[in-house]
Each structure stands twice: as C-alpha cells, then as structure tokens.
Amino acid sequence: MAENIGEATHFIQCDVTDDYMAHKGKLDIMFSNVGVAGPEHPRGIADLDLNQFDQVMQINVRGTLAWIKHVARVMNMVPAKSGSILCTLSISGLMVGLGPHPYSISKCTTPRIVKSVANKLCKHGVRINCIVPGPILTPMELEQLRQFYRRASPEQIREIVSVLRELEGVKCEEINVAKAGLFLASDDA
Secondary structure, three states: OHHHHOOOOOOOOOOOOOOOOOOOOOOOEEEEOOOOOOOOOOOOHHHOOHHHHHHHHHHHHHHHHHHHHHHHHHHOOOOOOOEEEEEEOOHHHOOOOOOOHHHHHHHHOHHHHHHHHHHHHHOOOEEEEEEOOOOOOOHHHHHHHHHHOOOOOHHHHHHHHHHHOEEOOEEOOHHHHHHHHHHHHOOOO
8 A cells, every 4th residue: 555655655564562663764654553452252351361461452552652652763853853643543442342351451541642742742843643443344343343243144243333333424434544644644734
C-alpha cells in the first residue's frame, strides 16, 4: 500500500517489543496500529493466565509506547520539529465486555499514553491523536468472534459485526479509518 502513495512513503514492519528504531531522514507521520488480542479463553478473570496477559501488554502497551518514544525523538529533531503521530485504539478499550480481558485492558491504556505525552509533544510541534474504530471485520476481529461465538457460522459472525458497527445508518469500514487518519495527519487538523 505505501508504495502506491509515492516514493517518499515508507512502510516499516517491525517487532514493536524491540526497543530500537533506526530511521534516516525526515519523518512526518507515524500510524501505530499495534494490537494483538491474546487468548479469548478463559473469559473469567479468576482463570486469567498472567503470563499471557504480560505478553499482550508487552506488545499493545509497551510496543505503542516504544514507537511513540522513538518517533518523537526523530520528529523533534531540528529543523523538523513537526509531525503527526496516530495511534489505533479499540472500542474494546472504552466499553466493557467487547474483548478478552488482556486486550481490553491494554487498549484502555492507549488514550492515557497519548494524553500523557501530548502536552510535551505539542510544544515541539508534534501532534498525537487516537483513532477509535468500532468493530470492523478484520482477520483479528473475525478470529476473536470465532472464539467468542464458537457455534456461530461465518455468516452469523458477519451479521453480528454488521449490527455492531452500524452507527446511525452508516457502517464503519477500513476506508473510514484510513480517511480519519489522513485528516488527522494533514495540516487541516
């Protein structure tokens, strides 16, 4: 996808748990789309495997924070002192009961991370925002719902997502998230 935008655009796939980022040149926009759901079962908190919880927190929380740390360093460099950092939140981080405990708990930290660093970053011309999409039938979402609704067919799962994601007659699709990201990364934001 990045190659379709232009040659000045680069997509970097990495392990977000690695506290290292090497970048050469100017960095204008970073879209952190970090997220793993972790195990769905057991659903009860009493049976939560804390090692699995730690793995989800390592990726979703520490990974998000590591990206922001390294990107902010690059964006704060002279003469740039500008840029836009976007972080994907999840409706599961705002509303209870929509995801596994580790995922929901990890995703509720993202807006706190953003708020914690926003004041300092904006003083250096760097903006940071969260995008909070509702349910979109991504592979991760589909797998999560398959675990939750074990007896449901793929068509029934699609119907569940369809009902959940309709807001006042409008369905949230991947393109809507992309357009929100483009707006927030633009000078108009």
